[in-house]
Amino acid sequence: MADLGTATRALPLAGFHGGSSTVRLEAAPPAERISLRVRAEDVAALSGALGVDLPVKPKTSASANRRTALWLGPDEWLVIDESGTGVGNGLMQAAQNSGALHSAADVSHRNTAILVSGTGAAKAINAGCPQDLSLKEFPVGACSRTIFGKVEIVLLRTAEDAFRVEVWRSFSDYAFGLLSEGARDAAVKV
Amino acid sequence: MSASARDLGAFRIKDAGRHTPARTARFTFDGKTYTAMEGDTVASALLAHGVHLVGRSFKYHRPRGILSAGPEEPNALLDVSRDAGRRQPNVRATVQEVFDGVRIASQNRWPSLKHDVGAFNDLLSPFFAAGFYYKTFMWPKEAWHKLYEPFIRRAAGLGEAPKEEDPDHYTSRYAHCDVLIAGAGVAGLTAALSAAATGVSVFLVDEQPEVGGALHFDAGTTIDGQNGYEWAQAAVARLKAMPNVTVLTRTTVFGYYNHGFLGLVERVTDHLARPGRDLPRERLWQVRAKRVVLATGSIERHMVFANNDRPGIMLASAARTFLNHHGVAVGRQVGVYTAHDSAYEAAFDLKRAGVSIAAIVDCRSHPGDAVLAEARALGIDVLTGHSVINTSGRLRVSSMTVARNGGSNARKIAVDALIVSAGWTPSVHLFSQSRGKLRFDEQNQRFLPDIYAQDCVSVGACNGTDDLSDLIDEAIAAGGGTLALTGENSFEWTGGMIGAAEGAGPDTVVKAFVDFQHDVTAKDIRLAVREGMHSIEHIKRFTTNGMASDQGKLSNMHGLAIAAEMLGRPIPKVGLTTFRAPYTPVTYGTLVGHSRGDLFDPARKTPMHALEAAEGAEFEDVGNWKRAWYFPKRGEDMHAAVNRECRTVRDVAGVFDASTLGKIEVVGPDAAQFLNLLYTNAWDTLKPGKCRYGIMTREDGFVYDDGVVGRLAEDRFHVTTTTGGAPRVLHHMEDYLQTEFPHLKVWLTSTTEQWAVIAVQGPKAREIIQPFVEGIDISNEAFPHMSVAECTVMGVPSRLFRMSFTGELGFEVNVPADYGPAVWKAIWERAESMGACLYGTETMHVLRAEKGYIIVGQDTDGTVTPDDAALGWAVSKKKTDYVGIRGLKRPDLVRDGRKQLVGLLTKSPDVVLEEGGQIVADPNQPKPMTMLGHVTSAYWSENCGRSIALALVAGGRSLVGKTLYVPLKDQTIEVEVTDMVFFDKEGGRIHG
Amino acid sequence: MLLIHCPYCEEDRSELEFRWAGEAHIARPENIAAITDEEFAEYFFLRNNEKGLTYERWRHIHGCGRFFNAARDTVSDRFLMTYKAGLPKQPIPTAEETAAIAEEKTVETWEATEGDAR
């Protein structure tokens, strides 16, 4: 009912930014997300419906028209749509239109994202992430669900010196805090 | 600067050492100010000023000096402070670098280092033999804890723990590399050059400020025709310039763990006078290395002889380091006592620097010919086949008593320092930590790496490779590359011994120290053997040999040899104590790293947290979550606030944040079938648009979790779990889905945080939310109790549940989390205007208890079945299978007299029971009493106008109406057993 | 901290991403409702707890989320192999690895083990 107004979206990290001389930290803008579960035989159908090819190789992602599909497991993807800013979730609709067997759950608000960039980005993330983030082992486009300190994150490398850290909303200020410490340490001249 | 400020110490040798005279730093030791050169360690700086006495030993409080020049130091442990908050006990003077303004103090002495009353213990030492405390202090019984122990505790210990919270910060970083090289001496540097050239990623780690290892003291080494130390600095400069190489100095590899995982601690600021605020004090590196090259070198051993612990007695290599690296002479009239050629070179260097050498006393009859010839050439008096059998000097050695082996022709020789060497012990600590197996090298009396347990190789001195060119070849090979490098030493070294020296044998009673810090002597070790300690571990524990903060780097081999001799068994048959991490002590703060304060453990907050805080909410910790506990108005205490909230919810309505409840989206054609297997109730009968309360057990049949499950569509369920249970329930479900029921077409997704959940409960609940809800009719007829529907709330796609945990008409509005604050604000504004309240978890607990609704984890523990919890109705009798179906049938789970959940009413309505109170039938029975159960929930119920309680009671349901007792600390409370519903027994309100 | 090869991610990952899930290849009885108390205790409680070669389950809980099986030596903590859930118990690949376990399992009198002195 219009007179009671329409709810506005408030991101958990709204206004957060920080970092150091070598690392920039900022909250990512709002996005639509789904957790997508699909059997191998239906991957093609969902790829078509979503307009982005679901990658089937571990630790890889694919992007098309502002939609990114991240391989999380053999039948699991996180699909992020950065153009989706309105209410509702176009990804859910698109998946449903595929007509193929799948499970899509709207997690647009479960996750929030932190953008980590700069020459010290990998070092900052390694303050809490045990994975090898060298370009050789974790090239641009690589993604993985992993551990960051005491919380779980999904890590996506968007450029040589830029990462997207997807984290559950109630863990996001912890993640931001640890990234801030990592960023400070990454700026220390050895 | 004034003359005194420029006084760098009377024992500085002009033009010796590698420091820059222009750069000095002032520091204090026990209140007296000294000037040091930048690059000095506290040890070298004090020695430059002729200060040898720096500490007192652990047990006998004997005066002690500086024994070594490195991390193996057992004696010179000092209290080092930058300011009050940055005080560090037990710092090794041989490792701590001097910086301007640092304050140093000696430890374990009172009133002063020179006059320490504790030294009285030394006189009593005949009584304080190893393990004496096991044999006395037993009478009277209480005296140990009340009298003896406090005394012993005060006497023991070394430094004083910090009294203030540490103002410094520490950081931590994970890293990966192809090759990690521990130690940057000749071997480590060579291996690094070799490996780096192949392009692999290399970590080169060394604990000292500069690389070079033994080259710090060994001035006789030439590499590539260059002075060894200079070659090392040039080599590391080349390595630092390579993109694939990381060089870490002042960094110790303290632990070698499973699967190529190593712990490193980098000391970042402890050597700086004015560290920047962003600098961590220390950094923990957690490195996963594909391969490890151990180039950890070896440690010189002291000689074990009578009174070998006086200040001024030190390792020959240490004296050489102080001279060649720091430009400091350890004395003016120096004696040498050795069983190894290396000490001769120390004498040569000192002699050339103008220090007079009293004599080289060599217990061997045949030292190396080359060193002997050189000694003669330099006019140094060498006594072969002789030993030092005693020393004198109270606070510093003043003479050594020398005798021909066998004891004849003893004489005193005046010295102001005595440098000793019994040979070298390979540093196999990290190899051993990696679970490699050692072998004993009979000929050289040392343990060497034998069988490797991980992808790791030892090179150089730690591998027993003494010859320099062999060492270089070995290191090049270990690096995996090729390299043209040659090197030579001025002398070949021979000799070495372990165990007690002349005059300290089994027939003697002298104090010949093996472990300096713990005051363990050769005779203590023999005593242990005499008392039946035949395993080296027993000997270690009985004498505490090797258990001091140096972890036996100097003492272990000597102790082993003395024990072996006493036992008449070869050394390998006596065994070697295990090498444990850390190699040298590591600060807690470093290991903790970032995990402190806010980052110790994530505090999870709901989307509405800030709004609730603004309304004055008090919060409670539930798992990781911060939940609004109650909302006190001005002047209200918890009791008053909760009473008001309880009343208001039932009279008008209340708004509650239920966002923390776990949520799992269960999607797929076989969803209902899956839930049938995971919950005790049946789900295929649940129609879309309806919800149902579900109980989950594990195979053992005990209540595991509960929650309301809504069916949104044939193939989509919205499952809720307890707040604390969410992660384990999902894990439990995934386990069965993936490994037991993989044929089912269904998927699980955690949506706990997708939804902000706003519960509106109470008679006016519908009226409150009505205007916000679009797309469905929420009238009682169209949307009765236990309904669920997707709709729009304030223009946002939402899920609306008609359900209640209060017994009132209730709704739970699920909106996408980012919209939570806006919707909460709007609903609360309207609710408030209608006289409703905000309520927290405490009121929720009271209201549900009034209705007899249980809380899993409070009214149940891991031993309660659904039937025990009066939830038997939720266990399907028809289903042929579900998780728990068999466990529930086990004898003990179906026997009579099990503890059952019932209500309790106190005889006097005003008395509120204590949660956790135990229940008995006869309060006057003798202890130990027979306890029937305990109170699980107890509250003052404003709505009932009396106290209420729930309890688990043996055979409870058969005791309804009976009187039982709850004996508390100060009173015994009489209670009547009742059913579990205290309010609105007919349950009409929920359908309002 | 162990390094574990996830057969789904096809990569070695830190133990921090994994959760141990007990002995492998213990199937839930088809007719569980019908088995005896003894059989239930056997299924639910009794485990081999091998010293040496053990077959166990892990879940890559902070990675791909999959459960999988592993063969590990509980003396050295060395992984011999990991394989996907649902596959039958896999034989140990090489004789030398089996030998390695035998080596580990030699007598543990103190000469044999203490400080690993030989």
Next chain:
Amino acid sequence: MRKYSIFAIAREAMRAHKGWEAQWNSPEPRSSYDVIIIGAGGHGLGAAYYLAKEHGITNVAVIEKGWLGGGNTGRNTTIIRSNYLYEESMDIYEHSLKLWEGLSQELNYNVMYSPRGVMMLSHNVHDQQSFKRHINAHRLYGIDNEWLTPEQAKAYCPPLDISKTARYPINGATLQRRGGTARHDAVAWGYARAASDRGVHVIQNSEVTGIRRGPNGEVQGVETTRGFIGAKKIGVSAAGHSSVVMEMAGVRVPLHSTPLQALVSEPLKPIFPCVVMSNTVHAYISQSDKGELVIGAGTDQYNSYSQTGGLQIITHTLDAICELFPIFRRVKMMRQWGGITDNTPDRSPIQGVTPVPGLFVNCGWGTGGFKATPGSANLFAHLIARGEPHRLASGLTLDRFRTGRLIDEAAAAAVAH
């Protein structure tokens, strides 16, 4: 056995301690014994001692693969308490605590039992409910344990941070004053000496490789690295290795063996007066008489016999310690080590008969075995001598896993103890 006393020490001091005799015998094994106990830890040695002292059975051998007291007895953090929840647990741990109180005198060996108090911190409402349940049970059962306010807790243990701003503020604590610590090695050595004095053979450095059984399945003896040794009865008290030994007799037990780590700091002057444990943040700490802070870490998550564990277990423990005691952040870890704990599904021990005639088992003490040493040993001796459990241990039998009558201390054992 030459009695230990201040006078004995004085006498020996006069002659350079040359007169001390071996504390225990190291004999060649006989061909057979009435009872063989496998495992010379505190439990096994103690059982042998009580067999000789209270049941007159002296033809006993304790067989140990390594050195006596070298397993968990010599690797634990020496905490003693009896404030468990269930009656079966209270029975055995309180029986043990009573024996601790007189053990030094009983053995004429100073085991340094130090009743300095064991404090358990409560951080939230749930902790408080659980602790009150414990305290009330203890009071009615005759066991000392009391509730402290945060201020009282701070007064008893000054380094404690009770600020409300802490991540998990402390809302109270329990204190068992009779709880405390003892010198772990001394317990093994004292029992070994006293048992040896009564004729028991302590046979170290001999590994049991098999259990020989007769026609009716009854035990006949053990195969060892020193050959076969006959026995009418066998008691297994092998802690982390219990599964391995029981397997030799074809008996499976519901155990899994996991590494449990601990660490000590450098020696410091007295700063920490008692034992403090926290289930919520997973930590426990005390200070040894030598001045080392003794800290118990958690168990690793997987089965292992390696006596080592991951660094992350240590760091997580120190997180918690430094939150509770911020002044310790600059203190240094001097040594870390691991033991192998044998854990049951309900975190309570198993002590009782087995399906094999003549074979008795004492295992599953998990992370709590040290405090139980005298009590467990005493009741195990009774079991072996009489062939049936003592009343105080009657609930600890293997059969409970069939009937489902578990003694679920798991909740109370959220933190290793």
